Amino acid sequence: MSEQQVKRSRLACLNCRRKKTRCPGERPVCSFCSRLGQACRYNDNVFTYSDERSAATYFQQGIIFPEPFVTNEQDAASDATVAAAEPQSSSVYQFSNPETPLSWDRPSNVRFDSLPNSEVVRSLVNTYFQFCHCQPYCYFQESSFRRRLSSNSTPKWLLLAVIATASGFSTLDYFQARQAEAADCYALCAWKDIHARIFQEDFITIQVVQATNMLAVIDFTAGRYTEAWVKIGLSIRLAQALDLVSEPDPSLLLWQQEEHRRTFWSVYLLDRIVSCSPERSPAILDTDCALFLPVDQTTLSPSPQVAQRITLACLTENKEELGNLGYSGLLCLLASTLGRIQRYNLRRRVPASSFLPWNSESEFASIYSVLLTCESYSPSPIVNFEAVLDQNSAKMANEQNHNSMLGVFCFSHALYFLNQCLLHHPFLIRHHLQSLKAPIPPSFLRHALVTSRENATSLTCLLQTLMKRRLCLASSLGYCALVAGVTHRLFENDGDSLVRQSSREMYDATVDFLCNAPVSWLHFPRLAHALRSFAPDPEASSYLVSSSLLANVPQHPDAEVMWKLLDYGKSSRYTKEAITESELNASSPNGALGSWVTQLDPHSRMPDMSDFDRAIYLNVEAALCPSDIGI
Template identity: 35%
Template sequence: MDVRLLPSLSACPHRRSRRKKTKCTGDRPICYHCRRNRLACVYEPYSATVAENPSVPNPPMSLPSAAINLNNIELLQRISTIESRLAQISGTTRQYATQNSRVCTRYQYVVADSPAPLPQAIYQENTNLPPPHVLSSVIDTYFLRVHNQPYSYFQETSFRQRLESDSLPRCLVLAVLSSAVRFSTHAFYAGQTRQASEKYARESWLSVLGDHLTMEDNLNVHVVQTVNLLAVVDYTAGRARSGWLKIGLAARISQDLHLMAEPDVWLSYSEQEEQRRAFWSIYLLDKLISCGRSRPLVILDEDCELQLPCDENRFRHGEWRKTSTIDQLLNWNSKLTESPSPFALVVLMASIFGRCTRYVHQSKKMEEIPPWDPKSEFSAINSSLLLLESYSKSSNWQLSDILHGSVQADATVDRQEIGHLIFAHTLFHLCHCLLNHPFLVRRWLKPYGAKAPASFSSRALQDGCDHAAQLMDLLQQANNHGCLVESSFYAYCIAVAGGIHSLATHFNQDRGRETNNVIYLQQSIDSLERLAKLWVHAGNIAASLREFHSISQPFATLLDPSHLMDELDFGSEEVMWSMIDYAILGADPSKKQLSPKTGANLPSPTSWALGAGMLWQDGYSPGGNILGGITPSMRLEEVEQLLNCSPRPTSPWEGVVSGTTAAILANFIVYPLDIVKTRLQVQVRRHRKETTDREKPTTAEGTSDDHANYDGLLAAVSQIVREEGISGLYNGLASSILGTASMNFAYFYWSTAARSFQVSTFKRHGISDTNSITKELVLGAVGGALAQLCTNPIAVISTRQQTRRDDHKRSMWETMLEIVQSEDGWTGLWRGFKVNLILVINPMITYGVYQWLREGLLALRKGKRLGSTDAFLLGALSKVLATIATHPLIVAKTMLQSKPPHCRIGRPFSGFTEVIRYIVRNEGLSRLYKGLAPQIIKGFLVQGLMMMLRER
């Protein structure tokens, strides 16, 4: 027999006609909607519509009588609702009931005329709920696997009764199904639990929007419960933003319903406690998902006036018990008549955890009071954490002892209350892990420099490792004893502890120590993979932890107190932040990149030229190595700024080859601009009429004017094409390509040799090898200088070829012989070498300005990562400023390496200072910036092309 689910038809006078503004005649005709869809109209009894009619204004009355009438109205409304439900059940049963199907006014199961295969639940159109026996099974699963883990919304008996009487809103039933179906083992959902959860969540949210948020005065505690359940579903599915918005909505609705205060006394004890637990579940979820930057809390402790949840046994039996408030529980001077319930302890730890995350993720300036000061927030949070120890009546809380002492009369253990205790103590260890996290300890102590007590940092780092181990021990014990460790938030707790174990593993391995950290790390990954079967975000977190461990060896120095003051670049900081930010950890790994991008990929101030690309190193170091391993190219004035690069190659030689290839392609495309720029820089325009006899041009036979005069960028291009053809724009291309390739490989060789020499020297003399910007500057300068010494001849040859007209074109060999046979001899091949060394200030200015602009933009965007367009524009602007500042030196270098102008009768310049004096005396000060326009345009184009080629 086929059981199909049809939407409810009980509404009206007719609900469909009323929503569509269709006038109801009063004689209960079949409305257009039902007639078109061949459905039967079902009308509610008159008593159910009385409350919807406009009421007649009442005369003024005294306050006591108003209160009595208000109570009477509420009672009448409740009686009217009961009558309506009974009438609906009675009416629809007479119309549709059969022996094998129960008919509900909102969800109707209708017997099909002909047998058909069992439909796949939610995947058929026009269906919302599973068959009754499947629904019952999922509800059983909810109270076994979801209830009190750690959120608590319902009294089980009351919920089942209201479900049976169909007095629960559709959105809530669907939200419960969405939360519980992931744990279901029913054959009805075989292999489709995740899809079922998503489908139920989507239908529930649409019901909230259509039936409650768009309807006036239709909000109640059930809507709050629904939205809170859906927030967990979204957040754990990797939709952090959607979950964040829903928890904010649930909090606002709860505030509108005054759930932050004590419930109305006329409600039953069970209903009062349900309202309290609904609010405290919102409070708890708000604290848990706010552990990230730019995630402020919605609910503040000072606004919570209602008492904390009672114990589970009293809640089940509908008994009332006076309990403490959150303020009383957080106050050491409060005198409590009895110990807080396990759920109340969870709320207590959530409050402290919220305070801890605010301290950890504070985006404004750091606290002025040092953390070791008793008046600091750090010390205050540690003091509050001791409250759990006080309320637990034990300084060494053991799960086995609690389980042994919690055996009930039927020889069973209430694992739901135990679950709350496990969760509370997990939060306790998590708070200590965050407060004593190696990255955060360094962040808090850095402002104080050498004033920070070494004993404080050592103790804090050890406490972080100890609590990370205790957290994993607790969860392992709980799992071994058969307790439920399936809450979605356990994934974050395990990840934070696992990140500390990863750092400790590398730290101890580097020092030859045998520890259990590697065992704890593997246990963390195994636990996350087990949770990944239930929660999508747990699988994402497991992938993030594995990736972090693969790159975390350089970060192990964070556990060394003597290295806490070392510099940590922006990219490395972002990696560490990503391991303690819940939203980033749970995000889809395909939509994020854990490997450091901005810091490790920034070029060194000692980069020496254009278009080389990054020379990636195998061992990335967060302590200052951001300036190491950068390959230059031959054009000193145009150091390539690769700001947002693609993932690094697997070997350094691959980086050299790929960087060289990209540089060659980029230089080939913009080479005409290089030709124009060089020719504009070497031409001489005299602004004085008088000349010395020595500097008068000659027209003797054998002399020629290789340096034509150009009026500007466009004029130069037009004249070169007209006189020399298109090929004139590519004079000296072969030597330029050779120079680019040789410079890359020469730099790689010499920088590697310099680094190897430095490491061996330090090791031989017992000097501590620390990462610092100064060391990287020196190594980069040595590698760059030696590379320039080897490749400067090719640069000189290339410049000579670029400045020759097409009718005087010579090969590389002929050009070299001409230089050697000049009055400079072989030393002429190294003309401009000194100014090349000085031009290191160009990339330094570029790098410094970029860093300043980037930090300013990040501050405006509150830490949001830069996109490729942002990085390109900032880098281009930085390059423009650096070019303007160093352009006189660039012009002097070009004129030194080119053939002397005809007005000097073949007499070369002796140095770059003479070139500058000559230009100022004979051409004017402004001519120090000749060729600036093509220089800037080329920088823009090369940088853009390099970034695109690297991304590909």
């Protein structure tokens, strides 16, 4: 038997190998064994260590966090049984690691080409769930992830992807101020491991989708545009191959069903965000999504079957169902709307058969209707974000999983404003109208321009609020800032002096956000450089933002520049060579990141783990659902 065949066979559990059944390979319990209610065991080679300290020893020392409260006894018992009986292979991470001493300090010439020691891993996992989980992508149910980590059943490549994502947010001395390098190295190690196994049929599991999607975000923000698109496309196809677009098998354990939903909607959201481009379209069709929209965890009863569930298709037929959506479902609906705007407005070529946008049957009218309906049925008003944030953070402080809910709340507001900005963008709407070659109603154009400026202002104010409070930020908020900044730049040439002054102030605030945001996303300084370099022709720009000039608007000399700026991928990449090292360093975050927890209670200190457990995990598995899908 070849070495490759040996490796492949070890990926299947003993039951599936004995019955010659195709094993999905999930750990600690594969879906086949879960469905039959039988113990699932893997016959892997045991890693031998000279250190006699086991995972249980680290558990007692507090290096591995126990689950504080588990209401689903079947899940806990199943995980415990498998953890006790399952031999460990080199493909999963084990906390007993004698090769690296338990120390925070490492020499400056360290190479980040393997997993760090257990204390560093613990800290990075904490950092991930504090700053990256639901910001906006969510793949795991936290308590189950920690339980699998403590039972040594987490694949190394998945853990590498997690700590690569978290490294940029870490303040550990261990990294010696080389967080960006560490993130790239850990991501590369994870991808090499996945790439070496990806063509093994038994290797494809939901964990591969999770890791690949996380690595795609790292590549995208680092400017590795082509590599990112390969990983994004791969995660989408793998998700479709695993049928993540459909509801999970009800016989699966609750945490497995939860991660099924969370992972799909994270892939869906990333697909929508990175497809903000004149040259690309989202790969996942809304009509293929048979999976229920996520619901907020606070709306759930202990029995998942009692919770009301809605699909995207249901919402298109019955808008009143929007009243049953929480922030998580609203976020997915807004992501769907973003995809529709991309296909309709963010296009160089306008279909000749398109209805005029002021026609009630047009796609423009349909999209705008959805946005207004979202505004009407939103769980909180989409106005004066800072005041609404204060109100909702006070409410959420008493809810379980409030940390994730607040992240979803903030990003859903940002996505709403981004949708409005792109739908009514002066450059895009003029391009669309000129392509149709039809007389323009003055009131329609006037309303579109006012809506564009108001929502760009609201979006900039939201970003300033997050920056002022030093809260963690999603990488895609950089694109939100860029779209708002381009809009402000155009309105600096408005005929009204007050509008010009206000737009200049908002433009400066947007650049300030990209330069000083408390986050280490590598593409933020590139976006700031692109926005600073954008100096549109004053006369041509004044035509774009004038509601009195309805016809014969000359071609804008900076049209190609604006197409690039509105392309998320190109704007993150095409200034990569132009930006200087000093600009990159100037964009480094100063001051510590804030926390959603301290936002909810401004007078509280950062809780230790036991406090965090009590606040976050109380009844966490009794109300298991894709609530904080914070994608």
